[in-house]
Amino acid sequence: ETVLTQSPATLSLSPGERATLSCWASQDVSTYLAWYQQRPGQAPRLLIYDASRRATGIPARFSGSGSGTDFTLTISTLEPEDFAVYYCQQRSITFGGGTKVEIK
């Protein structure tokens, strides 16, 4: 069973800043990794699939990278609506524990 570990648990930043979120897999998952955003009171929304491809309608400020066991989600310039919790998921099964991006 592959375990996903996300870091940090909480990221405190200001609007306009750059956010870098990490996800590590306990086994090689190739590029079968997705990133989701969850705003309070809402269901998760797919941002990135195949580690680096943006889902339909996702702004270009969101980007993903990595392969194997190390992955990164970058938000280039934080907008007010980007303050939320972010989860990685491998092969449409296991989720990471999440990273909360909060306003500093």
Added chain:
Amino acid sequence: QVLLQESGPGLVKPSETLSLTCTVSGGSVSSGSYYWSWIRQPPGKGLEWIGNIYYSGGTKYNPSLKSRVTISVDTSRNQFSLRLSSMTAADTAMYYCARLDHDSSAWGQGTQVTVSS
């Protein structure tokens, strides 16, 4: 546009079996290469994958829940269902159904399930 809607009891007694149904509209549960999934989220905590049923009918479950979980599909009603036995307070959560694909996802709004006597 595919839409998913969870339904089921909001309150379950300890040791009982939870039964939830996800009704799909705007798409068929028997077509396409999709994973029809159940995911839950305890209050204030992260997402926990429960299991998937594939368009082919095969299933895959979270090992930590496997002994208590059954996911099935009813193509005549365009629904898929979750059964989780031996419920305890630790199973209190928001339960989501979702359609997961290689490059897309669609989620229901979620249904809150509380385990209490």
